[in-house]
Amino acid sequence: MKILVIGSGGREHAIAQKFLASPHVTSVFCAPGNPGMALDGIKLVPVTEMAFAGLIDFAKRTKITWTFVGPEQPLLAGIVDAFQAAGLAIFGPNKAAAMIEGSKEFAKQLMIKHQIPTAAYKSFSDYESAWEYVQQQGVPIVIKADGLAAGKGVVVAEELATAQQALKEMLQAKKFGASGQTVVIEEFLTGEEFSLLAFVKEEEVYPMVIAQDHKRAFDHDQGPNTGGMGAYSPVPQISEAEVLQAVETIVQPMARGMVENQTPFTGILYAGLIQTATGPKVIEFNARFGDPETQVILPRLKSDLAAVIDDLLNDRKPTLEWAETCCVGVVLAAAGYPNTYQTGMPLPIFDASVMTYYAGVAEKNEQLVANGGRVLLVAATAESIEAAKLKVEQALQTQKMANYFYRHDIGAKAIQSNEN
Numbered sequence: 312m313k314i315l316v317i318g319s320g321g322r323e324h325a326i327a328q329k330f331l332a333s334p335h336v337t338s339v340f341c342a343p344g345n346p347g348m349a350l351d352g353i354k355l356v357p358v359t360e361m362a363f364a365g366l367i368d369f370a371k372r373t374k375i376t377w378t379f380v381g382p383e384q385p386l387l388a389g390i391v392d393a394f395q396a397a398g399l400a401i402f403g404p405n406k407a408a409a410m411i412e413g414s415k416e417f418a419k420q421l422m423i424k425h426q427i428p429t430a431a432y433k434s435f436s437d438y439e440s441a442w443e444y445v446q447q448q449g450v451p452i453v454i455k456a457d458g459l460a461a462g463k464g465v466v467v468a469e470e471l472a473t474a475q476q477a478l479k480e481m482l483q484a485k486k487f488g489a490s491g492q493t494v495v496i497e498e499f500l501t502g503e504e505f506s507l508l509a510f511v512k513e514e515e516v517y518p519m520v521i522a523q524d525h526k527r528a529f530d531h532d533q534g535p536n537t538g539g540m541g542a543y544s545p546v547p548q549i550s551e552a553e554v555l556q557a558v559e560t561i562v563q564p565m566a567r568g569m570v571e572n573q574t575p576f577t578g579i580l581y582a583g584l585i586q587t588a589t590g591p592k593v594i595e596f597n598a599r600f601g602d603p604e605t606q607v608i609l610p611r612l613k614s615d616l617a618a619v620i621d622d623l624l625n626d627r628k629p630t631l632e633w634a635e636t637c638c639v640g641v642v643l644a645a646a647g648y649p650n651t652y653q654t655g656m657p658l659p660i661f662d663a664s665v666m667t668y669y670a671g672v673a674e675k676n677e678q679l680v681a682n683g684g685r686v687l688l689v690a691a692t693a694e695s696i697e698a699a700k701l702k703v704e705q706a707l708q709t710q711k712m713a714n715y716f717y718r719h720d721i722g723a724k725a726i727q728s729n730e731n
């Protein structure tokens with residue numbers, strides 16, 4: 312098989328690398344990819360992820376067996392519809408099904424209809440009524456821009472003033488443009504967070520092992536929200552029974568609900584969940600693999616990922632086997648991220664004791680340099696989360712790195728819970 316992966320981040324690096332490991336795969340292309348991926352033998356295609364005509368042309372010329380889509384933007388813009396219309400095989404939800412991520416309102420309506428547990432909410436498009444509602448509800452309260460906002464459109468307000476400022480920014484100053492014209496105001500949930508991803512083919516659901524992301528920039532969940540600063544898998548704080556309950560009360564009913572809604576979902580369905588005192592509840596659905604969750608989930612997949620996707624695309628039942636190992640991944644970010652950040656720093660090079668997944672990198676004078684907020688992710692597997700965390704830390708500590716930062720507590724919660 313010849314496979315094309317769409318996207319350019321660490322998530323796509325992990326996906327493409329896993330495909331390349333399959334004995335059935337001769338080459339893996341990534342469009343546009345990043346020069347760090349090339350070190351692993353992934354071939355870069357200089358076409359951006361939104362240039363559908365160019366991508367279709369490449370896939371036809373190169374006789375790509377099928378295409379796999381990493382990020383949400385092309386999915387929401389209809390890349391799957393465009394490829395299928397051109398007679399090409401592609402794995403991911405079409406434009407209508409990707410709305411599960413593209414519109415919080417769409418997702419909430421389906422959850423209510425199918426009694427899928429989620430935070431109580433109301434949506435607003437005018438500032439006055441939104442502010443009145445927030446005052447009635449009190450804090451803490453959660454305010455979300457309705458559309459895509461790269462993980463930054465969510466404000467967890469502990470104070471009324473913070474909530475008011477968020478509403479002003481989204482509804483009056485239009486900080487998130489069209490994404491913020493509607494806001495969803497949500498009940499604040501407390502509990503352990505986890506990400507439950509599944510391969511979905513319409514009504515069929517094949518869950519993956521779970522992971523936990525770390526959204527805040529700094530240690531101990533301080534600082535601004537980011538795209539994700541690190542993750543680990545498994546999440547021992549969540550029991551097998553709780554995962555099963557989440558599959559049965561959330562993922563399966565959602566897959567069935569999408570079919571019933573005439574927006575059947577085929578692709579990777581990502582449920583962002585909180586384990587509350589009354590069971591798992593949905594924070595958000597995404598229509599794709601998570602970043603950085605993928606970089607710690609896929610190293611635990613013993614089965615051939617390319618065969619799994621090929622099976623799903625050809626109506627065969629895939630085999631999924633997971634390793635008992637633990638995986639920890641820590642993002643190396645450019646100083647300043649998620650605000651204005653430095654670029655152009657040389658990249659640290661890690662040895663084979665860890666896995667390096669490249670994201671925001673570019674090539675300059677035949678050298679890799681930092682060229683994005685999240686530059687790379689260092690991951691390791693071991694028999695415990697503690698041991699995996701130690702491997703990653705040792706790798707990071709041996710490097711002299713100016714103008715970078717990373718979190719030192721990825722996996723710490725799991726280690727603590729194991730000690731109790």
Ligand code: AMP
Pocket residue numbers: 430453462463465467497498499500501504526536583594595
């Ligand atoms: P999201 O981009 O929707 O994943 O939200 C970013 C982060 O905000 C999540 O990872 C949670 O930590 C937090 N969050 C979102 N919704 C809620 C909620 N209803 N209750 C508590 N925390 C939330």
Ligand code: GLY
Pocket residue numbers: 462524538539597600601602603604
């Ligand atoms: N790690 C969160 C996401 O991919 O949306």
